[in-house]
Amino acid sequence: RKEVEQDPGPFNVPEGATVAFNCTYSNSASQSFFWYRQDCRKEPKLLMSVYSSGNEDGRFTAQLNRASQYISLLIRDSKLSDSATYLCVVGTYKYIFGTGTRLKVLA
Amino acid sequence: NAGVTQTPKFQVLKTGQSMTLQCAQDMNHNSMYWYRQDPGMGLRLIYYSASEGTTDKGEVPNGYNVSRLNKREFSLRLESAAPSQTSVYFCASSEVAEDQPQHFGDGTRLSIL
Numbered sequence: 001r002k003e004v005e006q007d008p009g010p011f012n013v014p015e016g017a018t019v020a021f022n023c024t025y026s027n028s029a030s031q032s033f034f035w036y037r038q039d040c041r042k043e044p045k046l047l048m049s050v051y052s053s054g055n056e057d058g059r060f061t062a063q064l065n066r067a068s069q070y071i072s073l074l075i076r077d078s079k080l081s082d083s084a085t086y087l088c089v090v091g092t093y094k095y096i097f098g099t100g101t102r103l104k105v106l107a
Numbered sequence: 108n109a110g111v112t113q114t115p116k117f118q119v120l121k122t123g124q125s126m127t128l129q130c131a132q133d134m135n136h137n138s139m140y141w142y143r144q145d146p147g148m149g150l151r152l153i154y155y156s157a158s159e160g161t162t163d164k165g166e167v168p169n170g171y172n173v174s175r176l177n178k179r180e181f182s183l184r185l186e187s188a189a190p191s192q193t194s195v196y197f198c199a200s201s202e203v204a205e206d207q208p209q210h211f212g213d214g215t216r217l218s219i220l
Contacts, residue, residue, distance in 0.1 A: 008147075032206050043197055043211040044150070087149070093157075094165075095209065097142075099149035 001026050004090050006098040014106050017078050021101045023088030024070045033064055034089040035073050038100065044087055047073075078105045109133050113198050113212035120188045120219045128183040128215050130198030136210075137203045139181035140165075141173060143194040144214075150197065156181055157203060188219045 005024045013019045033050035048055065050062040050071050061074040071090070075082055083105045088098035111132045120126060132139065137158045142150040142165075152165030156175040170192060172184045181200075185192060195216050199209040 034208050036208075041195075043213045045211070046208045049206060049208060089208075093138075093203065094152070094155065097150040099147065 003027060003096045004088055004098040006086075006088050006101045008099060009102040010104050011101065012104045012106055013078055015078060015080060017105075018074065018076045019078055019103065020072055020074045021086055021088075021103075022070050022072050023090075023098050023101075024068075025088075025090040025096075026069070027090070027096075028066075028069060029092065030090045031092040032090070032095065033062075033071050034095075035060075035062055035071075036087040036089055036097075038085045038087055040085075044097075047086070075103075078103075080105050080107060111198055111200055111210055111212035113196075113215050115215060116213070117216045118218070120185075120217065122189060122219060124188050124219075125184065125186050126188065127185075128196055128198075128217075129180070130182065130212060131180045132198075132200040132210070133179065134200060134210065135178070136200035137178070138201045139175065140199040140201075140209060141171075141181070141183045142197045142199065143167065143192075144197060145194050153183065153196075190219050193217060193219045 035047040036044040037047045038044045054063040059076045063072045085100040087100045114129045140155040141153040154173040156162045159178045198212045201209040
């Protein structure tokens with residue numbers, strides 16, 4: 001089993017749709033969780049940290065389920081500009097990156 | 108707002124040549140990292156430096172060496188480049204604490220013929 005697993009997609013959704021991604025991790029001792037966004041041929045950029053109680057940043061909501069060892073990212077009211085690859089990152093001091101889930105928002 | 112700066116942005120090498128990728132950060136971070144990203148493989152950690160004067164191997168260190176020159180700079184050296192090292196290389200930095208994300212440079216695209 002990979003340490004961090006993501007569905008590679010692509011997820012093709014119309015503008016305005018709600019879309020959710022999950023990411024599972026194998027190390028139950030992991031303490032830190034993040035979602036990054038990566039545009040084609042660009043560097044990963046931090047989208048949001050994921051906290052135990054769940055957290056929201058505008059149209060984006062992240063949640064952590066320690067019992068089932070997964071984190072999720074929900075995007076509401078999708079925009080064309082949300083098209084990118086979303087990377088799940090898990091670890092404690094040293095981080096493991098998932099291979100990413102590709103999202104395409106269609107006009 | 109420079110953040111993490113990598114040089115060069117692009118490089119083509121012949122098999123057996125050597126080169127050094129440079130990385131500098133101006134955020135006063137203690138930790139610095141080198142990753143490579145290949146299609147379908149995600150980001151893989153090559154080496155990291157938790158603080159000035161220390162370096163440790165990551166997941167894929169073979170064929171690479173690193174130097175933490177000072178707090179700001181962390182370089183990656185390919186002593187004898189191989190085609191398998193064709194990749195996009197990212198440098199990152201962060202504070203040493205839980206819940207501290209890594210900040211990335213914009214990458215070096217390296218092709219080895």
